[in-house]
Amino acid sequence: MSIVIVHGPHTSGCSLPQELQRQLQQQADAAGHTLELRGCGNLPGLVGEVCAARADSAEFVLLDPGELAWQAREHPEAGLVDALDRLDAPYIEVHDVFGAELEHDGVHRAPVATVIINGNIGSGYRIGLSIALRQLRDAHRRDDEKDYGCPVLV
Template identity: 60%
Template sequence: MSIVIIQGPHAHGLASGELQRNLQPLALAAGRTLEWFRCHELRDFVACVRSAKRRASEFMLLDPGELGLQAMAHPEAGLGDALDEVDTPYVEVHEDASTELGIQPGQHHAPVATVIINGDIGCSYRIGLGIALRQLDDEGIAVRAA
């Protein structure tokens, strides 16, 4: 079972390889795998969100990076619609509040949580992954109890 991480570009050149090395053991210890996708353009980010349905992903971590402002300025790009189509729970992770997608409950499929640790994207990812793993573990307990 997998958690998809979809990451947009960062102005300061985020070291996603290091993030992967830090997060993968946490996911594996919980019996999950991570699928990581880097997107440099908004249309690619939207397409990756839509493709989560084909992968039967259990959860997503979304890090729009510099694309967050574009997504808010261009709702016609379809990110909100893509999130509605997939209906996969997700956590937004950010390094800076200015990149938050701002999707409100009732407007579109809203995030389970939004994690913003100013200046520390690695911490945002660890917290976001922890939330995802906890949610998935809680769902597993509910399924086993039924």
């Protein structure tokens, strides 16, 4: 598996409508990557799914805590920041509301990017996935250069 999207609930209902899921799957497939969607209804579930992404050796994680962002900030003992720190893969935060981003002080690992498109979670996911795919492509290209000792033309 290469990319995992972990998402919490949104007050507007389902954060990932079927059409958006289809578009994201097509976007990942076109780039030669798999995409797994994991929904969570509570903070312990969100933490568990981030831990599971690590155990599953995800190459990249898109994290949309949704309404759980507020709980994660109020309850650091729940372990979301610690789970993100232990995550081997880079991650991108995706939000549909400004001010919902998680807090990252100098001690904790920050996301590669934070995408906030007020009121349009679909665009946020598409942009976040595009960034992740570009990062993975560049990382694979660097790995190929190391293996062959010279730049590889793609």
